[in-house]
Amino acid sequence: MTDLTPSQTVGPFLHIGLPWADGSFAVAEGTPGAITITGRLTDGAGAALSDALVETWQSGAQPQRGFGRCPTGEDGGYRIVTVVPPVQPDRNGAIEAPHIDVAVFSRGLLNHLVTRIYFPGVEENATDPVLRSIDPARRGTLIAAEVPGGYLFDIRLQGDKETVFFDV
Amino acid sequence: MDLPLFERADNVHPPVVFPDYRSNVLRAPRQPLVVLPQNLTEVTAPVFGQDTIGPTDGDLTRQFPDEPLGQRIIVHGRVLESNGRPVPNTLVEIWQANASGRYRHVVDNWPAPLDPNFSGAGRALTDAQGHYSFTTIQPGAYPWGNHDNAWRPAHIHFSVFGRAFTQRLVTQMYFPGDPLLPLDPIFNSIPDIRGRELLISRFDLSHTQPNWALAFEFDILLRGERSTPFESGADHDD
Numbered sequence: 115m116t117d118l119t120p121s122q123t124v125g126p127f128l129h130i131g132l133p134w135a136d137g138s139f140a141v142a143e144g145t146p147g148a149i150t151i152t153g154r155l156t157d158g159a160g161a162a163l164s165d166a167l168v169e170t171w172q173s174g175a176q177p178q179r180g181f182g183r184c185p186t187g188e189d190g191g192y193r194i195v196t197v198v199p200p201v202q203p204d205r206n207g208a209i210e211a212p213h214i215d216v217a218v219f220s221r222g223l224l225n226h227l228v229t230r231i232y233f234p235g236v237e238e239n240a241t242d243p244v245l246r247s248i249d250p251a252r253r254g255t256l257i258a259a260e261v262p263g264g265y266l267f268d269i270r271l272q273g274d275k276e277t278v279f280f281d282v
Numbered sequence: 283m284d285l286p287l288f289e290r291a292d293n294v295h296p297p298v299v300f301p302d303y304r305s306n307v308l309r310a311p312r313q314p315l316v317v318l319p320q321n322l323t324e325v326t327a328p329v330f331g332q333d334t335i336g337p338t339d340g341d342l343t344r345q346f347p348d349e350p351l352g353q354r355i356i357v358h359g360r361v362l363e364s365n366g367r368p369v370p371n372t373l374v375e376i377w378q379a380n381a382s383g384r385y386r387h388v389v390d391n392w393p394a395p396l397d398p399n400f401s402g403a404g405r406a407l408t409d410a411q412g413h414y415s416f417t418t419i420q421p422g423a424y425p426w427g428n429h430d431n432a433w434r435p436a437h438i439h440f441s442v443f444g445r446a447f448t449q450r451l452v453t454q455m456y457f458p459g460d461p462l463l464p465l466d467p468i469f470n471s472i473p474d475i476r477g478r479e480l481l482i483s484r485f486d487l488s489h490t491q492p493n494w495a496l497a498f499e500f501d502i503l504l505r506g507e508r509s510t511p512f513e514s515g516a517d518h519d520d
Contacts, residue, residue: 118480118503119503120294120296120453120472120477120480120481121452122439123468126389127379128377130377130386130401130403131377131403131404131405131441158307158309159308171326171328173326204322205285205287210321210323214323215447217447219452221305222305223306224297224298224300224306225295225296225298244318244319252313272308272309272310272312279315281315281317
């Protein structure tokens with residue numbers, strides 16, 4: 115193996131160091147086309163994760179930050195304000211559907227979990243190489259639901275309808 | 283598209299499922315992880331400017347009118363890629379317990395004193411050579427409920443972005459010679475002994491400041507770019 119620094123859990127006290135006052139805003143409030151993504155994090159027993167942190171990253175939002183960071187609340191909920199990113203070519207020239215990469219940090223996770231948010235009703239979803247690499251029965255866990263004012267993207271760490279997580 | 287490709291990190295990180303760490307049992311995914319090819323989103327990362335850093339963010343002993351109690355220490359090192367290339371201008375965030383082993387956090391209620399002059403949080407940007415430095419207080423060990431008479435070894439939490447989403451890392455820095463390390467399931471979750479050793483800082487006399495503070499050096503090694511432009515691709519051909 116190569117010498118690389120290993121991951122350790124973010125632990126239960128991440129709120130001391132990581133949340134930012136404006137962390138939820140991957141784009142500035144009032145940006146044309148801004149959307150709000152909300153969702154809840156739950157564990158294998160269906161209980162809310164009230165001590166987790168969700169980070170989102172998308173390319174193509176520049177010059178805006180493109181990065182969002184939100185600790186979960188008592189109900190396991192998070193909220194990110196951003197824009198739907200454009201389609202983009204992958205390294206082989208195929209088209210990737212609009213997506214946002216997500217990192218989930220929490221007590222109990224020794225490594226952060228990585229998932230992706232896709233958007234409903236997007237034509238390119240049908241040919242997106244990453245979505246197509248996933249068992250069709252589980253693909254739906256990566257597609258947000260349209261709700262008034264934005265999108266809903268719940269993250270189930272374990273159990274029934276477990277979210278698809280990636281090894282990057 | 284001509285995109286960088288970062289080496290994989292096989293056998294570096296703890297396993298996804300590790301029940302010796304009790305909180306892992308209901309939170310670790312049970313389905314296998316799906317390999318995500320590295321495309322534009324994965325090989326880029328947010329860029330943070332100097333305006334992200336406040337004047338006392340790098341010195342946790344000067345964030346209040348009075349000094350915190352405890353052993354003053356300097357924690358410094360470099361953020362590097364595995365091929366030795368420094369990662370400049372990347373955000374490094376830390377948080378830690380105070381000298382008594384108590385976090386300034388609502389859910390930490392074990393009976394050790396809080397320090398009104400210590401937040402436990404700091405952040406810094408690496409310089410052009412990938413170097414960062416914090417002045418802080420040696421954190422104490424503290425008990426936790428994982429198993430009978432369980433104590434976490436003294437540690438400082440680190441969060442590092444790097445220049446790509448693939449490099450994002452949250453970890454913990456430990457101190458040399460800590461007798462609690464061999465007993466700690468979080469530390470022992472790292473599969474390779476060499477990896478565990480990389481999380482133990484080194485006492486650094488050359489940066490220890492006379493009549494002021496002990497120094498510890500902690501380098502952070504992130505995945506570097508693969509030298510070959512070819513990806514095996516076999517595991518995620520489509």
